Every structure is written in C-alpha cells, then in structure tokens.
Amino acid sequence: MTNLSPQDFDLLSAHLDGALSATEAQKLEERLAQDAELQREWQALQMMVGALRDLPLRPAPRDFSLTPEQVGASREREPRRIITARRGWFGLASVASLLVVVGLAILINQAPPPDEPVLVAVAPTHVTDTATERLLASPTADETPEPLMQAEALTDDEALMDDEALPDDEPPIATFDMLEDVLEQADLSAELADDSLDADIAEDIAEDGVGAMRAFALTPDTSLEDEDEAFALDAVMEQAPSIAETLPQAVPAMPPASAPMDVEGDWLSIVLQWALSFLRGLVGG
C-alpha cells in the first residue's frame, strides 16, 4: 500500500485542481522533485483523473422527447394535500385568519362605531371567495362595481350602523368578547402544538388580524413537508371542529330581525357558512 498520508493526498488533489496558493504549490513542487513516492502518487493521480475525464460519451439509448401525456401525467402525479402549506405556518395563518374573518363579521353585526369603516373593508377584500362576492352584492351595498368601495358603502349604510335595531333588553350576541373568545381558541390551539415557534406564530397571527389576512392572501400553494410542523398544524386542526360547532349557535340566536338586521343576518350567515365549509374542508381533508 502507498504510504502517502491523506493530508499529502489532499495537497496533490488540490494541486491537480489548481486550488493551492502559489506558496503551497511551490513547496509541493519542491517535495515532488525530491520524494519519489510522492512523485509516483502524483503521476498516478494525474493518470486516474485523466482517465475519468476521457471516459467515452454514453449516448442516449432512445429519444427522450416528451409527449403531452407525459407532461400532463407528471403534473397529476405531483403530490397534493388539502393543506399544502409550507412549514405549517400557512395552515396556522389560514385558521387564524379565518377566525379573524368570522370575528370581524360578528363584530360588524354588532354595529361598530361609524368611524371604523376601514376595518370592515379589509376583511372582505382579502377573501376571494364566492361568499364574499355574494356578500358584496348585498342589497345594502351601493351599486359601485369596485369591491372595496362596496364594502365601504356597506359600512356607511345608516341602517347597518343603527344601534336602535338591537332590542335594549336582549344581550348582544356578538361582541368583542366573542371575538376575543375566538382568538383565544386560536391561541389555545397554538399552545397545544408541540412547537414553540409555530405557537408564537399563531399567537402573533391571532393578535394581528390584518396581518393574518395578508398572510392568508400572500401564502399560496406551498408544501407542508416537516412532520413536526404538520403535527403543530394538526393540533390546530383538531380544535377547528369545536370552534366550528360553536359558530352556528350565533346565527339562530340573532335578535329578532328588523329590516336592517335581516340584511346583516344574511351577511353574517354567508360568512359563517363559508367559514364552516372551510373548516370542515380542512378537518375532513
């Protein structure tokens, strides 16, 4: 066997690739001139690598041209998941943002002060769902074609903001407390996840509804690959049914409808139906 050390072989290998400094190369050349064993290995290395580089080209045994079927079939083979999210973050953001949407809908139903139209406008413009289109086509909305303008018009509607529509003797069904409860559910779900990072993310998202909406809108189809993060998402998903089951109860508990509240009842019902179908889709998947 050769007595060449791995360190010396490293030098020869690097020298062959021109990766030694000028000083290192000069020292090695001096050793090569005096060390027959090193010289022998140097020649062997040169010959070996030369043989590798001279390996004959192995031509393609057939034509690899693609057919439309191959391209289509390959796309169909791409793994798809119901929650195709990257690192679970998207899933958490989706659930949290969904809860925020529901919460905002409930909040709107509670007739917020007239000087908060922007809050209302943010939610529907980030949700590209047919339910939103139906929502924006509400009879209370102006006929302005721009969705944002419609949303603003909706919030400016005097009837919509009419607190008088709520009977004084009945407690409000949807309040800020309810919104907080919904968000706390998200926090609780995040805490169940055995991943502090994801829990932190979920908390941040729950605390920042607008941010969650943007996250929901800006994180398209990516892949959930990490099992730990998938577990974190699963923990949230497990909480989703219980959250969803509490939501329908708000609808029949709506106060007796005056004309404006009928409109809002439809509004809320649409959002809740969409939210429920979304949650069930997630859980069912």
Place this chain on the structure above:
Amino acid sequence: MAEPPSPTHDADENRPESDLIAQAQNGNLDAFNVLVRRYQDVCYNLAYRLMGDETSAEDATQEAFIKAYQRLDGYRGGSFEGWLKRIVSNTCYDEMRRRQRRPIVYLEDMVAPDSDDEAPLPAETPTPEQVAQTHELQRAIARCIRSLTLDQRMVLVLSDVEGLRYDAIAEQLQIAQGTVKSRLSRARLAVRRCLQGVSELLPAQFRLAE
C-alpha cells in the same frame, strides 16, 4: 393567441436555442423537444455515470426533462445545458438518496470491452499498449467507483467526469467549496486505493508499492 404553425422538423432542429427556450417557456412542447433532442446525449451520459445502470439512468433522464419543462420559468439565462445538467444531477441524487442503495450496475459498463465505437481515442496517436492500458484503467476505475459514498460519487463525477469547478459544484450541491475540495480528495483517494488492488494490468504507477 394561437401558436404559429409548427415548422418542419429539420427547421426546428436548426432554430436558435434562445428562440426555442422562449417558445418552450410559452408552453410550446415541440420547441422544448428540440432542446431535448439537442441535449439528451449529454444528459443521459451524466445520469448514467451517476446512477450506474441504464434503466435507472433512463428513468432519471426522462424525469429530469419533465421537471425541466415544468420549471422552465425558473431558467434565468446562462448555459441551458448547464441548467439541464443541474436538474439531471439533482434528480439522480434525489433518486439515489431515496433508494439508499448502490447502483446495481456500476460505471464499468460505461467502458464496454466489446464496444469498439466507445473505445476512447486520445487525440495524440497512442501506442497499442497505451490504448490497452487506458482502456483497462477506465474499467478498473469504473469498478472502484462502487466503493464511493453517494456524496463522494456526486463530487467525483461532477468534477472529474463533467469537469465542473469547485464553485459550480458547491453551488449545485449546496455545500461549501471547502467541502467540495475535501470530499473530492477523499473520493479520489478511495478510488486510488481501490486501484491498487486491481493493478496487474494497470500502468506501473498504480501497482502496489513493495
């Protein structure tokens, strides 16, 4: 907008690469297939040297071309051949990682002893003895490649077969250049030591030291 009528096959083959790429990026599969035919030999050759057997190399090459078509939007210029080869080598690497096995047939098959058309012919006219020695050395090297780990083989093939520099290998494999350098040295040393065990017909430099 409707696609323009497809030119004849021969005209396709002669179209500039940039035109073909642009059309392929717009979904023209015929244009992409011209590029496939243009580079399938070098891509298959790389896959074969990494995978070590024909069937695996064919599968990897086909998969790589499909991936390339699907990812054409990610091509940002530069050597299209290099871009394709990166996809090929990554596809092979992923497949070998998935299998977690050594190739069934190794690089020795690349130097088919009965295949005259593949016998290497150096530019300078060698003596018959030199030709025989070179041929034997290549086959011996091919046999010794099996001793390499997957990571070593990747670096060795990309460097000593494909002729890529350290920086290109580092970028492709997402490792540091220092890692490329050390991994390549280890791979060469492993092949070198392996050659000492099959040295009877090799040049004197490879024979066992007494």
